[in-house]
Amino acid sequence: MTAQKLPAGSQFPDIVAAQQGGGTLTLGAPAAGRDWQLIVVYRGKHCPMCTSYLTELNALLPEYHALGVDVVAVSADPEDKAQEQIALVTPDFPVGYDLSIDQMHALGLYVSQPRSTQETDRPFAEPGIFVVNAEGQVQVTDISNAPFARPDLKTLMGGLRFIRNPDNNYPIRGTLHAA
Numbered sequence: 001m002t003a004q005k006l007p008a009g010s011q012f013p014d015i016v017a018a019q020q021g022g023g024t025l026t027l028g029a030p031a032a033g034r035d036w037q038l039i040v041v042y043r044g045k046h047c048p049m050c051t052s053y054l055t056e057l058n059a060l061l062p063e064y065h066a067l068g069v070d071v072v073a074v075s076a077d078p079e080d081k082a083q084e085q086i087a088l089v090t091p092d093f094p095v096g097y098d099l100s101i102d103q104m105h106a107l108g109l110y111v112s113q114p115r116s117t118q119e120t121d122r123p124f125a126e127p128g129i130f131v132v133n134a135e136g137q138v139q140v141t142d143i144s145n146a147p148f149a150r151p152d153l154k155t156l157m158g159g160l161r162f163i164r165n166p167d168n169n170y171p172i173r174g175t176l177h178a179a
Contacts, residue, residue, distance in 0.1 A: 002150045004108055005108035005141070005145070006138050006141060007109045007138070007145060007173040007174075007175070007177075008138055008139075008140075008141060008172050008173060008174040009104065009138060009175045010137065010138050010173050011069070011136050011137060011138075012027070012028035012130065012136055012137065012138055013028070013107065014026075014028075015027040015099075015103050015106060015107065015138050015161075016027065016101070017096030017097060017098060017099055018079065018096060018097055018098045019094055019095070019096050019097075020079075020082060020083065020086055020094070020095040020097065023074060024096075025074065025094050025095075025096035025143040027072065027074065027096070027132075028130075028132045028136060029129075030069075030070035030132070030134075031070050034065065034068045034070040034165070035068050035071060035134040035165070036067075036068055036069045036070065036127060036131060036132060036133055036134060036139070036160075037069065037070040037071070037072065037131070037132045038051070038064060038069050038070070038071045038072070038129070038130075038131050038156075038160075039072055039073075039074065039128075039130040039131075039132065040057060040071070040072070040073040040074075040077075040101075040127075040130070041075065041104075041107065041109060041125050041127060041128035041129070042054060042073055042074075042075050042125075042127060043075065043078040043083075043112075043118045043124050043125065043126060043127060043147055044075045044076060044081060044085070044120055044124050045075075045077055045081040045082065045084055045085040045120070045138075046114075046120045046124075046145055046161070049147045049148070050075075050085070050086060050147065052087050052151065053074055053087060053127075053153070054085075054089045054091060055058075055088075055089050056153055057071065057073070057091070057093070057153055058089060058090070058091045058093065058112040060153050060154065060157060061091075061092055061093055063161075064112055064157060065155055067157070067160055067161055067164055068132070068164065069160060069164075071093040072093055072094045072095070072096065073091065073093060073094075073095050073096070073114055074095065074096035074097065074099055075096075075097055075099065075124065075125065076097075076098065076099040076101075076104065076122065076124045076125050077097050077098070077120070077124070078097065078098055078122075078171050079097055079098065081097075081109075081120070082095065082097035082098075087179060092135075094118075098113075099125060101123055101172050102122075104125045107128060107130070107143075108123075108128075108141075108143060109126060109143055110125070110126040110143065110144070110145040111123050111124070111125055111126070111129045112125075112126055112145075113125055122137050126143070126144055126146060126147070127143070127146075127147060127149075127150045128141075128142070128143040129141065129143075129150065129151055129156070130134075131160065132171075133154075137172065138172075139163065139172055140156070140160070141157070142161075143149045149156055150151075
């Protein structure tokens with residue numbers, strides 16, 4: 001059973017992960033003078049699609065930063081596996097690791113068991129994207145239960161450009177709840 005997804009417009013939960021290179025990474029807390037944050041949850045070292053996705057994200061990083069959007073990525077991998085994958089990507093954004101099952105569920109992510117020890121040695125999060133606005137609210141979210149379904153990063157950036165333009169007065173979508 002999967003945890004309840006984070007409602008659009010809700011406050012992003014307090015999630016802190018260990019950070020590659022030392023220290024901690026607070027998800028939902030933009031850094032470097034930016035007021036929004038894009039959080040990419042990736043499956044881990046066993047996922048070649050994740051490596052490609054993170055590489056593409058790194059190439060688009062200057063454009064996200066130009067929009068005032070801080071970018072971070074995080075997985076449930078232990079430090080050694082996270083380091084191996086990040087060595088392939090060499091990102092210019094912070095990367096967290098060692099998300100717990102409780103943290104993955106707090107984010108409303110799908111969590112999978114490994115198919116074998118060759119895949120990985122622990123449960124891991126399936127892909128998730130969260131855009132947290134300046135008020136700490138979930139502005140945009142996308143979660144998947146498989147590596148093949150994730151948003152195109154250029155399309156997402158174009159959408160954020162539209163949303164962040166004050167002339168568009170674009171609200172958080174998907175906030176109507178059942179009666």
